[in-house]
Amino acid sequence: MIIEEKQVSTERIFQGRVVGLRVDQARIGDGSIRGREVVEHPGGVSVVCLTEHNEVLMVRQFRYAPMEILLELPAGKLEPGEDPFEAMRREQKEETGTTAEAYVDLGVLYPTPAYDTEKIYLWACRVTGFGEQKLDDGELLEVERVPLEQLEAMVLENRIHDAKTQIGILKAAALVRAGAL
């Protein structure tokens, strides 16, 4: 039986604009005390936006941590207290200019639960409204339409690296094949 760990003490190291960091002492299942480094993140949202021709709206942007340009699903960070569904619709509108009438819940992913509290909530939709991007100040990204079938092949061939994008594309492709999206 797996036994839950209990917080014994906590030391706050950092609170930034994106992440927080704390180091806890925790009592683990064998009774001993261990250090636990925890990156705190408010959570994120992402969405697979499909056109009527089964193209997906993708964003290409520079990511500073890996120092690479990545092709990803539109996504964003939750504001404090923000509802994930509303946050996703806001990010969709800001990054792609589009809206939709109905959404399919693609579930949640924990990017790296060994040390990070972040959870990313995923949806898929059929785009019904097209408008203009409204990017945040300093946000630089390009929107591209890529066929879902091509993106699924790119994921399986290791040509897309972002985790939420791999998961969103594979789940959306399975739903489209099943006639459920």
Place this chain on the structure above:
Amino acid sequence: MIIEEKQVSTERIFQGRVVGLRVDQARIGDGSIRGREVVEHPGGVSVVCLTEHNEVLMVRQFRYAPMEILLELPAGKLEPGEDPFEAMRREQKEETGTTAEAYVDLGVLYPTPAYDTEKIYLWACRVTGFGEQKLDDGELLEVERVPLEQLEAMVLENRIHDAKTQIGILKAAALVRAGAL
């Protein structure tokens, strides 16, 4: 055209056993200077271990950051300078007691590239040798065999949350369907 960002300065905030944290000032594409919070991680490895009956060796363990028990693929952190393939074989042996003769490369995933350098390298294999677990001191986990087909359904039904596990299972299921694993 997306323009790469350049490091202007860096401030080291923390170096722990698992993660490091720094805050950089970066020149971004529009010429302005922005703060960039970067979580540094040495990278990870994970493996989909299939038995001859298409069961997957899964590990159930408590994760302190989300405070939940999760069902995941066997995985581990790279030691400094360690080769990812060798690290994966070490973790497979330690956590499941198994070995294999051949591996299929399932690619790499970036769990959360907006602020984290971590990359997780994934493989799949058919298990050929069965032995005993050799867990690290304080590592408490249970190994379970779960049919791949059932795991794929669990991922699609949002009953598995860990990102590398969702990706590994969906990719392995596609390969088995294609007769390539």
